[in-house]
Amino acid sequence: MKSLEPCMSPRPARCMLAFTSAAAAALIITGCAGLKDQYAASADAQQRMAAEAAADTKAGASVDTQATYLKLVDQMQKEDLWFASLAHIDALEQRWGVSPESTRTRAEALRQTGQAAPAEAAYKRLLGTPLASAGYRGLGLLAGTRGNYAEAVQLLMQAQRRTPTDALLLSDLGYAQLRAGQIEEARLPLMQALQLRPDSTQAQANLALYLEVTNQRDQATALMDANRMSEATRMAVREAALQMRAPGGLAAPVAATAASIRGEPIVTPLALKPSRWAGVGGMRTAIQTNPPASNAEATFSPNSIPRGTP
Known part of the structure; x- marks a missing residue:
């Protein structure tokens, strides 16, 4: 049996080689373990980053989608920010393309401006889409603005056949029928509108107008009392009814204190108002009509044709 000889000076090369090999092996083992730990840490970090990115994407998608953008545009239009909404419709269509929904909002904004x-x-482009009712309604409102109430009735009836429970559409139809001389026909849609939307000031005023025109003044007064209509609104309703009862009054434009009763768009001074939608598309100001100084000064015209949805 051979004895193990220590590494001594007579064989320095062999000893050096042995130590070098052992050290290299140790370094390799240590290095492999270190790289393995680094790869594991890197993989964990990548997984965390991927998870965070997925969460951010999901959160962003819940806000930054076509449907959500359309809701924002609809809200702007409810606040009468019609000019600003046109800018956002441009941005929406640049990103997601033209759709029936974006065409509807554009048509409404164009009419209101x-x-x-x-x-x-734009309304005509809706006629072959699922939003054909909105197209016919818009065309009917435009016809009413021109004073062509017979045409307005036909177009609004086309819309009503497609969306029979739309209270504001029924109110528009009833008013157009009043102005077209179809007094008895106006009763049904006006009653339907008020029962479907008893909180609608437009439906209330249009039914009150019908009652005044048909000489049911006690019922008209009771309706206006029950809904706490302002004196200015009552005067507008009664003046419109008086002129509509006059010879040729149904065909002629109704001149009254409120410009909208004449079938004309209300033209008031424009003012720059800070927009609530600065974070959407970078729009920081919007042109909007000046609001009335108080609710008591605001008049609700019985004419729903020029302005459409209240």
């Missing part, structure tokens, strides 16, 4: 010709073209 006095651009009748492009509004009419």
